[in-house]
Amino acid sequence: xLLETRDLTANYGQFRAxxxxxxxxxxxxxxAIIGANGAGKSTLMRSITGVIRNEAAMVLHRGEPIGALxxxxxxxxxxxxxxxxxxxxxxxxxxxxxxxxxxARKAPGPWGLEAVYELFPILRxxxxxxxxxxSGGQQQMVAIGRALMSNPELLxxxxxxxxxxxxxxxxxxxxxxxxxxxxxxIVLVEQDIGKALAVADRVYCMMEGRVTLVAKAAEVxxxxxxxxxxxxxx
Amino acid sequence: xxxxxxxxxxxxxxxxxxxxxAGLSLVFGIMRLVNLAHGDLIVFAAYLVLxxxxxxxxxxxxxxxxxxxxxxxxxxxxxxxxxxxxxxxxILPPLLVTFGLSVAVQNGLLEAFSADSRRIPAGALEGASLxxxxxxxxxxxxxxxxxxxxxxxxxxGLFYHxxxxxxxxxxxxxAVTAGLMGIEPKxxxxxxxxIAMVVVTLAALYLGMRANFxxxxxxxxxxxxxxxxxxxxxxSLWGTLAGGIIIGVAQTAGAAVNPEWQILVGHIAFLVVMxxxxxxLFPRAVD
Amino acid sequence: MYRLTTRTRAGTATEIAVFVLVxxxxxxxxxxxxxxxxxxxxxxxxxTLAQIWNLLAGYGGLISVGQQAFVGIGAYAxxxxxxxxxxxxxxxxxxxxLAALALAVPTAFFAFRLQGAYFAIGTWVIAEVTRLLxxxxxxxxxxxxxSLPREATSNxxxxxxxxxxxxVREAAARDILAYWLALALxxxxxxxxxxxxxxxxxxxxxxxxxxxxxxxxxxVDVGRLKWAVFLIAAAAxxxxxxxxxxxxxxxSPEAAFAVTDWTAYVxxxxxxxxxGTIEGPIVGVLxxxxxxxxxxxxxxxxxxxxxxxxxxxxxxxxxxxxxxxxARSGLHLFPVRRRLAGLKIEGGN
Numbered sequence: 087x088l089l090e091t092r093d094l095t096a097n098y099g100q101f102r103a104x105x106x107x108x109x110x111x112x113x114x115x116x117x118a119i120i121g122a123n124g125a126g127k128s129t130l131m132r133s134i135t136g137v138i139r140n141e142a143a144m145v146l147h148r149g150e151p152i153g154a155l156x157x158x159x160x161x162x163x164x165x166x167x168x169x170x171x172x173x174x175x176x177x178x179x180x181x182x183x184x185x186x187x188x189x190a191r192k193a194p195g196p197w198g199l200e201a202v203y204e205l206f207p208i209l210r211x212x213x214x215x216x217x218x219x220x221s222g223g224q225q226q227m228v229a230i231g232r233a234l235m236s237n238p239e240l241l242x243x244x245x246x247x248x249x250x251x252x253x254x255x256x257x258x259x260x261x262x263x264x265x266x267x268x269x270x271x272i273v274l275v276e277q278d279i280g281k282a283l284a285v286a287d288r289v290y291c292m293m294e295g296r297v298t299l300v301a302k303a304a305e306v307x308x309x310x311x312x313x314x315x316x317x318x319x320x
Numbered sequence: 321x322x323x324x325x326x327x328x329x330x331x332x333x334x335x336x337x338x339x340x341x342a343g344l345s346l347v348f349g350i351m352r353l354v355n356l357a358h359g360d361l362i363v364f365a366a367y368l369v370l371x372x373x374x375x376x377x378x379x380x381x382x383x384x385x386x387x388x389x390x391x392x393x394x395x396x397x398x399x400x401x402x403x404x405x406x407x408x409x410x411i412l413p414p415l416l417v418t419f420g421l422s423v424a425v426q427n428g429l430l431e432a433f434s435a436d437s438r439r440i441p442a443g444a445l446e447g448a449s450l451x452x453x454x455x456x457x458x459x460x461x462x463x464x465x466x467x468x469x470x471x472x473x474x475x476x477g478l479f480y481h482x483x484x485x486x487x488x489x490x491x492x493x494x495a496v497t498a499g500l501m502g503i504e505p506k507x508x509x510x511x512x513x514x515i516a517m518v519v520v521t522l523a524a525l526y527l528g529m530r531a532n533f534x535x536x537x538x539x540x541x542x543x544x545x546x547x548x549x550x551x552x553x554x555x556s557l558w559g560t561l562a563g564g565i566i567i568g569v570a571q572t573a574g575a576a577v578n579p580e581w582q583i584l585v586g587h588i589a590f591l592v593v594m595x596x597x598x599x600x601l602f603p604r605a606v607d
Numbered sequence: 608m609y610r611l612t613t614r615t616r617a618g619t620a621t622e623i624a625v626f627v628l629v630x631x632x633x634x635x636x637x638x639x640x641x642x643x644x645x646x647x648x649x650x651x652x653x654x655t656l657a658q659i660w661n662l663l664a665g666y667g668g669l670i671s672v673g674q675q676a677f678v679g680i681g682a683y684a685x686x687x688x689x690x691x692x693x694x695x696x697x698x699x700x701x702x703x704x705l706a707a708l709a710l711a712v713p714t715a716f717f718a719f720r721l722q723g724a725y726f727a728i729g730t731w732v733i734a735e736v737t738r739l740l741x742x743x744x745x746x747x748x749x750x751x752x753x754s755l756p757r758e759a760t761s762n763x764x765x766x767x768x769x770x771x772x773x774x775v776r777e778a779a780a781r782d783i784l785a786y787w788l789a790l791a792l793x794x795x796x797x798x799x800x801x802x803x804x805x806x807x808x809x810x811x812x813x814x815x816x817x818x819x820x821x822x823x824x825x826x827v828d829v830g831r832l833k834w835a836v837f838l839i840a841a842a843a844x845x846x847x848x849x850x851x852x853x854x855x856x857x858x859s860p861e862a863a864f865a866v867t868d869w870t871a872y873v874x875x876x877x878x879x880x881x882x883g884t885i886e887g888p889i890v891g892v893l894x895x896x897x898x899x900x901x902x903x904x905x906x907x908x909x910x911x912x913x914x915x916x917x918x919x920x921x922x923x924x925x926x927x928x929x930x931x932x933x934a935r936s937g938l939h940l941f942p943v944r945r946r947l948a949g950l951k952i953e954g955g956n
Contacts, residue, residue, distance in 0.1 A: 135500060157499035166500075173497040177489040177555075177604070186490050189483045190502025236502065354724035406921055411723045412670055413921050416878050420917030423871060427907035427914065539866065543735065546728045580750075584739040587732050591717065594729065598720040 088113045088271055089134070089165070089240055090146040094153075096126075096133050103129040105295045111240065116262070116272045118286035118303065120279050122315060126295040127275045128170050131244045135167045136160040162191050166238035170245045170275075172229040174217035181213040183228050188235030195237025196268040202231035205261055223254030230258070234265065241265065244275045259285060279311065293317055326576045327569060328455050334548075334568030335465030336530065338561040339523040340541050341548035342471050343516030349555040349604075350492045350512045351407060353414050357422040359542030361517065364425055365391050365524035366533055367433060370440055380440050384525040388518045395517030399510040407509070422538065429535035440528035464526045468564070471519055472557045478515075479557075488512060492555075540583075547590040553600025562601060566593065611945050613805045621940040625794075632790050636773055636783045644779075644786045648854060650896050651789040655796050655847045656869065657876040657888035659840045662800050665883035666809070667836040668816040670723075673730030674844050675870050676714065676737045677707040679863035681845030682852035683741055689759045691746065696755060697764050697788070700849040707845020708838060710737065715837045719830075731866070738864035752859025760856055785854040792850060796843050801885055804943040812836065875913050879920050881927025885941035890929045 089111040096104040104126050111117050121127050132138045134145055135157055142151035152160055161167075166187070174183050184202055203210040206227040212220060217228060226246055233241055247255040255278065262285050266272060276282035283289060283303045291299035291314035299306070299314030312318075344358050355361075365387060372383025398421075406413035448459035479485040487508050491498040495505040527533060527541070547567050552559025567586045574585025593601070636644055656674070664670045681703030688699030718729045742750045761777060769780040803809050814822035815829050823829055848869070852858050862868075872895065880891020898916075902909035924931050933939060 137496060137500070156504065157496070158502050158504040161500060161502040169497060169500060173494060175490045175493045175497070177493050178486060182486055185483070186486045186501055186503075189486065232501070348724075352724070354727065402918065402922065406925075412664065412882070413925060415670060415724070415727065416874065417918050417921045419871065419874060420914040420921070422914070424911050424914030424918070427911040430907040431911070543728070543732065547732065550725055550728065580743070584736060587736045587739070590732055591736070594721065595717060598725075 087111070087146070088115075088148060089273075091130075091134065092144055092146065094130070094133055094140060094144045096129050096138050096140060098129075103295050104133065107292075107295070107297055109290055109297065111271050111273055113239065114266070114269060114271050115288065116266060116274065116286045118274045118276055118282035118289040119292060120276055120282055120289060120311070120315065121292035123277075124294075125292040127292055128244055129295075130292070131167065131170075131242055131273075131275055134160075135165065135242060158190065161236070164191070164193065164236070164239040165242065166233040166236055166240070167242045168226075168229045168233045168244060168246060170248070172222075172225045174225055174228055174232075176216065176218045178217050179214050180209055180217055180220065180228055183217045184209075184231050184235055187232035188237075191236040193237040197234040197237050199235070202234060205234075205264060206231060221254075223250050223258065226250065226254075226258055227261075230261065230265075234268075234270075237268075238270055240271045240273070242273045242275075245277065246274075247276060247278045247281060255281060279315075291315055322576065325455050326572050328457065329461070330569030330572035331565050332457070332461035332465045332568070333572055334561070334565030335461070335468040336523070336526055336564070337544050337548050337567050338468040338564030339464065339471060339519070339526060340545040341552075341560045341564055342468070342475060342557060343519040343523070344545045345549045345552065345555075345557055345560040346475060346519070347513055347516045348549055350488050351509050352411075353403065353407065354411065354418065355403075356415060356418040356542065357425055357538075358418075358520070358545060359540065360422045360425040360429075360535075360538030361391075361395075362520050362524045362527060362541055363533060363535060363538045364429060365517070365521045366440065366528040367429060367438075369521070369525055369528060370438055373440060380442060380525060380529060384521055387524075388521045391517040391521045392514040395520075396510045396514035399513035400506070403513070404506045404509055422542075426535050426538055433535065435534055435536070437532035437534050438528075439532050440525070442529040446529070460526070460530055464530070467522060467526065468561060471522060472561055475515075475519070475557055484511070544586070547586070550600055551590060551593045553603035555604035556600075556602040559600060559602035613942055613945055615939065615942045617938060617940055618942040629790065629794055633787065636769075636786065641775075641779045641782055644782050646896070648782065648786045648789050650892055651786070651793045652847055652851050653872065653876060653895070654888060654892045655789070655793045656844065656873045657880070657892060658793075658797050658800055658885065659843050659847070660873050661877045661882060661885070661888050662803075663836060663840045665877065665887075666804065666812050666816060667833065667840075669833060669837060670727050671718075671730040672727045672866075672870055672874075673714075673732075673734035674840075674873065675864050675866055675868075676710060676730070676734035677841045677844035678848030678851070678869040679734070679741065679860070680710050680737060681707045681848035682858055682863045683744075683747060684845070685849035685852060686747055686753065686755065686858050689755055690753070695762065695764055696759055696853045697784075700788075700846060700853060703849025704842045704846040707848070708842040710845075711838050711841030714841070715834055719833060719837075734864060734866070738860050741864070742860040748859065750860060752857065752862070754858075755853075755856040763853075781856075782854065785850065788850055788853075792847060796847075797885065801941055801943075804885075808832070808835075809943060810945070872913075875917050877927075878917055879927055881929030881933075883926070884929055884933070884939075885943075886933070886939075887927050887929040890932075891927065894928065 087110050091107055091109050094104055094107040107130060119127050133140050136155050137157055140153040142154040145153040147163055147165065178186060184199060208224060209227055209231065212224065246258060259281055262272065274282050274286060286303045289301055289303045289306060290297055291311060293315065299310060301310065340362060344355065347353050347355060368387040368390060369380060369383045372378045372386055373380055402417060403414060406417050445460055450457045450459060450462065479488060487503045491503060491505045491508045498505055544567055548563035549560050551563030551566055566589055570589035571582045571586040575582035660674060684702040684706030685696065685699040688694040688702040689696050714733050718726050721729045747753055760781065763781060763784060765784050766777060766780040769783050770777060773783065811827045811832055814827055815832060819829055852863065876891035876895045877888050879894055880889065881887025898912060899909065902912060920927060
């Protein structure tokens with residue numbers, strides 16, 4: 087199993103945000119995690135990537151405990167994040183933002199500067215612009231490209247459609263199958279259920295810090311999602 | 321031609337101040353750390369070079385070259401073991417720790433070397449000058465200015481054309497996301513302080529060759545360095561040079577009118593710039 | 608019904624204890640030597656400066672490294688009052704407070720344009736500028752300084768009575784008078800700070816310190832608050848500076864505007880004792896004085912120890928010694944927390 091969380095709990099001070107969350111991601115898989123605001127999806131992502139530290143055994147990468155490691159250590163193991171809100175570096179150009187994604191970890195794989203420019207051609211034109219001088223959609227592309235540069239085996243995408251126009255979201259999601267072809271497993275945290283289910287193999291639904299649904303994306307029904315998402319029957 | 325002479329001497333003095341300030345600018349720009357011990361660390365490095373010259377019989381340049389890796393290591397250790405632990409959103413702890421360090425270093429030097437004034441012997445260079453007709457330039461101040469330019473060019477090169485420089489800028493923008501990119505902020509900070517200490521050693525070399533020094537002159541150097549950094553604006557090394565030149569010219573002009581006024585005019589120039597441009601002359605967009 | 612209160616049993620007990628201590632303190636000169644009185648004067652004046660800096664930095668979030676400007680200007684204003692206007696030194700102390708207040712206005716105007724570390728350095732530069740300007744004032748001794756004239760020191764109000772009361776010589780009587788004034792000053796200043804923190808102004812201050820935007824969003828006028836705190840602190844510092852130099856009777860720009868004596872030591876006292884509490888500086892000044900007495904003969908070792916102690920405290924006990932004591936025992940001698948009294952709350956977690 088590529089990634090596994092076991093009874094993952096997380097607190098913000100006195101406030102508990104995750105209550106014993108169990109998810110698994112197999113190599114090459116695409117898993118969607120859906121849920122309303124405040125359900126704990128981002129907290130889950132931050133726990134996996136070390137922004138929030140947990141007990142070591144709560145998060146396992148290929149069976150090894152990584153729950154207590156720092157973000158940098160986790161990233162070097164091949165788990166890359168496209169953070170919520172993009173979070174590009176304002177002092178770096180587009181190209182430098184991409185380069186910095188790949189400088190801490192040199193791993194073999196299909197992704198590099200040229201490959202990312204092929205995936206998102208508009209970035210090649212804007213390569214010298216400051217990272218934050220782009221439109222929201224283009225910034226999202228930079229954020230995804232930046233994460234790909236290290237050839238991760240697991241790509242975590244935290245709300246990549248947030249604040250973007252539907253046309254732009256479509257372009258971004260069009261890139262996902264190509265990313266899967268490259269061999270990476272993907273975790274998609276999304277509020278746009280339709281888009282998420284269209285690309286995912288399996289889906290988790292979260293509500294108030296707990297997993298309320300696990301299902302194959304192709305088999306899950308609207309009613310199941312509705313009650314898992316909102317906690318009340320459709 | 322007195323005024324031209326004053327202007328030129330002031331500019332060259334500014335080069336020295338820019339050297340004092342460059343390391344400070346680097347650290348301040350990357351981690352918003354106000355190192356109140358910076359001036360005393362320059363004096364410390366000057367004593368290190370002095371030891372190399374007097375005890376080991378080396379030339380000042382070689383002594384400085386040897387002192388640089390020593391200072392790099394000390395800076396790295398200081399950041400890794402002490403300053404990294406107090407860095408955070410509150411500016412008070414690092415301020416107080418470096419304040420304590422400043423006092424400790426000053427008095428440690430006092431114990432070790434006494435309050436006697438010392439000088440790093442520079443041999444023939446000490447009085448040498450270049451006669452350019454309109455003005456006469458001292459060779460030492462000219463070399464100091466040239467070194468300041470070289471240091472800034474090198475630092476900018478590091479900042480904007482290397483992977484390490486990218487890491488510096490990214491960590492300064494957003495340390496958490498830098499972590500997500502595999503960059504350990506604490507390691508970056510330690511390297512930055514180490515590099516700053518190398519520049520400090522260069523500054524110390526010129527400080528020691530130019531005039532007498534003793535353990536108590538650190539805080540004054542700190543103030544001039546800070547004024548230069550603040551005038552220049554956060555994150556701009558060329559701005560720091562401009563700041564140094566402004567302070568240097570102001571001081572020299574003040575001294576030309578009345579020697580007692582030298583330092584006062586320098587401070588007043590700082591205050592005037594701060595009134596007109598509170599964020600400095602060339603501040604970064606992100607702050 | 609319920610009411611909002613800051614009173615606790617420990618707080619009330621402390622108030623009574625302080626009252627008793629002050630009474631005892633007033634009578635002390637009858638039974639102790641001149642040396643002890645001088646030491647106490649030093650402790651009390653440093654404590655006053657520390658409480659003021661604590662208010663500024665610990666509560667107001669204004670980290671000033673330039674308070675020596677107000678100590679110096681206060682002292683020089685007092686000297687000016689005596690030497691140039693012929694005032695009695697005790698009365699001239701008030702001039703010190705006024706002068707400091709006057710200096711604080713342009714200082715605040717300039718410094719408040721700066722943030723954080725810039726603000727700190729800005730206050731330091733202003734102190735340096737003040738020192739350099741004062742050193743040009745030839746009438747008060749210029750760069751080398753001057754002393755209080757004999758006629759002034761022998762006529763300080765009340766010293767005759769003290770001489771008769773305690774049977775001491777004139778110089779010792781001056782010290783006793785200064786000590787009493789210092790006692791009064793520290794009680795008034797600490798009392799005012801304590802009262803301020805328990806008032807609505809204090810609540811606003813705490814809000815600003817924690818989160819400026821949030822405080823503004825509930826209507827706290829941050830700008831006016833900072834001005835008020837800064838000006839009050841400056842005036843009080845000026846008064847203290849004037850008093851200190853009444854006792855010394857000799858002044859020079861270096862001594863009056865010394866960054867070490869009036870800022871470094873003060874900061875150490877607050878930090879080592881515990882910033883952000885009224886008890887902290889009290890603990891701090893006692894530790895400081897103990898260290899000073901123990902290491903007095905060792906010059907630079909003493910200062911080195913102070914420096915290293917400050918580093919250690921910041922690394923391992925950021926809330927200072929009082930913070931450690933308070934955390935262990937839950938003791939708050941000068942409580943400023945508000946709580947609801949008179950209400951029984953049932954259930955809940």
